[in-house]
Amino acid sequence: MATVHAFIFSRVENVYTICNPSSKSSRRTRKTVRLVGAKIPNVLPSFPVVDSICRSTSIRCIMGERLKQGRELELEDTLLCREEDRRKIFSEKMTAAKSLVRGRSEFWDLVDQISTSLHREHWEETSEITKLRSMKKDLKADVVLEVLKLQTNAKKALEFFHWAGKLEEYEHHSDSYLSIIVILSSSNMLDAAQAIIEQMNNNGLQIDSGIFAVLMKCYGDLGKTREALDVFDSMKTKGYVPGTNSYNTILVALVRAKELEMAESIYVEMLGYRVNMNTLTFTTMIHCLCLRNKLEEAKGMLENMLDQGSSPDVVTYTTLISSLCxxxxxxxxxxxxxxxxxxxxxxxxxxxxxxxxxxxFVGKVEAAIVWLQKxxxxxxTPNIYxxxxxxxxxxxVGRTNEAKQLLSEAIGKGLAPTLVSYNALFHGYFREGRPDDALDxxxxxxxxxxRPNKVSYTTLIHGLVKWRRIPEALRLQDAIELKGYKLDFPTLKALLQGLCKEGSHKNACRLFRKMQEMGHLHDSEAYYMVINANLLAGEMEEALILFYELVRNNPPNLLVYNKVLQDFCINERLDDAIHLLKFMIENGGVANVTSYSILLKELCKEDRGDVARQFYATALKRGLFPYYNPDNHVCRRKFIESD
Structure with a gap:
């Protein structure tokens, strides 16, 4: 006796297949007849063909992956029965197959109708959903599961999940809960996913540890390590024992967020509970130790890994090698x-x-070239990196021409240069004092x-400023702004310094005001550069305005005070210098011996002894002994401009 299985038709593939699963050949013998829609074709294989296959094997139709629960209808047949009996059995088998196909067709039609309705606004009011509400028995758990799998909009999926859960004769299964949690987590709707977990808990459903792992991974990917740890702790509080996968998930999240001490603590806990460790566990902890500059411990962990019989993979070795290099x-x-x-x-x-x-990195460029060639x-195969x-x-090492030749070689081999490649050449040209080649x-x-990126522009501006190519740097800055880039503060500050050194105080003031508009208000050094540029250009009023603006926004350090005080004296603005020293004394007594000495020297030179004596007395009261004594005009020691 042989078992003859009824055909099961795949609605997805629109084919049915007759095969010989017991064939000794490496491939199964398959005969496929394509269907139109989901109907049985009028033209079936000739009976002798079916008869031949029936004598030697079972007949089965292979359905798509989605038809996991398709039932197989079994009938017994005698291989030596008469032809009429075989025809009768074949007819009964085909009738059963048609019935099953019709059922699966209705199943997928329902899934399609619901999925289509969910794409519409106010989908709850569509005719298909209204009809479904009146036919509650038609909504099965497998329908809900397939509808959820087809959704690309997490919010719509959640709405449908809640809607289905409110139907009287329907109850979500664990697969539906898992599906919606994965959908929500993948869309970063983690609060909603946690709420679903709480709902499962309240309904008495068992929560698989994999669900917690999904949440922890999503929180980790978003950099929310605190929330990931909360999920990890919640998992343990609810009585679940974290396994290797759960521990690995939280370790990866912590190391990625540079929460290295916490990661080591979790690892020690893992050791205490004797949780099995795999390659990912060891690799993650080697990375953690490398980030903490514990290279000897990282090497020791690799040895420990080998001693325990674990197999380090290429990622494990490369993690340690990269840190050493x-x-x-x-x-x-x-x-x-x-x-x-x-x-x-x-x-x-x-x-x-x-x-x-x-x-x-260690200067062995020739050896690096050998490694590249071998x-x-x-x-x-080498890549562009x-x-x-x-x-x-x-x-x-000053061999940028060879670097450019190497880039040409890479392009000749079909590799596309990256911006990093060009930026390396920019750095090389500016190191060698070749700004023209960099511009070319x-x-x-x-x-x-x-299209250059921000690093490219920054490198160019720093290099042009370094070699005092300020006009090109300014033009480049304008081009950058037209393309929507915003230079960072260090680059703007370097450009400001270049303008001040070139004596272009007006351009320096314009750039400084632009930096203020971008939110860079409180840098004393930038203030002093532009104040000093105005002092050197004889723009004393503008310098004074900038100085008092600096004092209001961010009280400068003593060095800046003394520099400005000295510049006023050099430029014969003695009254402004007197006013400034008084301001320094009245605002926290920041003046030091140098501050008093700068002013006393100028007052003595101008024969303004009365004012000099007043400041000298003030200094003595404060326990300071200036280098100049206004009574004898003698400097006690060589004047030092700064402390």
Whole structure:
């Protein structure tokens, strides 16, 4: 006797398949007939074909993945029965298959109707939903689950979930809860996901630890480590014992957020509970220790991992190698690289890139070039970052022309240069004092349609200011602003310094006011640069206005006070200097010996002894002994301009 299974038709694929699952050949024998819609075609395989297959095997129609719960109808048939009996059995089997197909068709039609309705506004009032409400028995858990899986709008999915849950004859299953939690978490609707978990808890449904892991991962991806820890603690409070996956999830979140001490604490807890550790656990903790600069402990953890029989993967080794290379510990990096190969773990392009970076970092550019050249023979094709690391190393040792040739070589091999590649060349040109070549490269980028980023512009402006190419720097600043970029404060400050050194006090004032509009109001050094530029240009009134503005916004340090005081004296603004020293005394007594000495020297030179004696007496009362005595016009010691 052989078991003959009824056909089950796939509505998704619109095919049915006759196969021989017991065939000894490597492939199953398949005969496929495509259906129109979900109906049984009028033309079926000839009976002799079916007869032939029925004698040797079972007949089964393979349905799509969604039809997991499709029932198989079994009938027994005698292989040696007469042809009429076989025809009768075949007819009964086809009738049963048609009935099943019709049921599955109705199932998917209902799913489609609900999903389509959810795309409309006020979907609860659509005719399909109204009809469904009146036919409550038609809404099954598997329908709700499929509708949820098809939703791309998390809010609509949540609305439907709550709507279905309010129907009298329907109750959510655990699969539906899990589906909506995943949807909400993926859309960063984590508060709503937590509310669903509470609802599950209130309804007495068992909450799988995987649900907590989903929430922790989403909170971790958003950088909300506090919330991720709350979920982790809630999991334990509710009586669930975290497993390897849960611990790994919270460890990854903490290390990513640089909450390194907390990560080590969780790891110790994991050890205490004897939770099994896998490669991800060890890799995460090696990364944590490297970030804390505990490289010896990180190496020890790798050894411990090997002793326990765990297999470090390429990420594990590369994590440790990258940290060693970034710190210039190349001998140790070579040891780990060798151990990696001994263990049968092949380094990837990222591993090689870090080794090349480390060699350039310690100035061994020639060795880095050798590593780059031997990568293909080791089964690893260099990428553009491999070339960029060497280019940056060449630029740092004054070999930018070779770096440019290397970029051409990379392009010739079909690699697309990144902005990092061009920025490395910019740095090299400015280190060598070649601003014109840097500007030519900038023009080349524009011709090729490569749009510079903020780092590119910042590098260019710093380099142009360094080599006193202020007009080009100003033009570049205007171009940057037209493209919608905003330069950071250090770059603007460097440009301001360049303008002040060039004596362009008007441009300096304009840039300074623009910096204030951008919110940079309280930098004493920037204030002093522009004050000093105005003093040198003889714009004393503007300098005085800026100084008192500085005092109102951010009281300057004593060095700035004394510099401005001295500049007033040099520029024969003695009355302003007197007023300034009084202001210093009245506002917290910030004046020191240098402050008094600067003014006393000028007062003595101008034969204003009465005023000088008053300030000298004030200084003595404050326990200060200025270098100049107005009674004998003698300097007790060499005048020191600053403390």
């Amino acid at each position: 970034k710190r210039g510990k190349m001998s140790q990096a070579f040891d780990i690289f060798g151990k990696m190969q001994e263990q049968g773990c092949s380094p990837n392009v990222i591993t090689y890139n870090f080794m090349i970076y480390g060699l350039c 990568m293909p023979s080791k089964g690893c 491999s070339y960029t690391c060497v280019m940056d190393g060449l630029g740092k 490269l900038f023009d080349e980028m524009s011709r090729k349609g490569i």
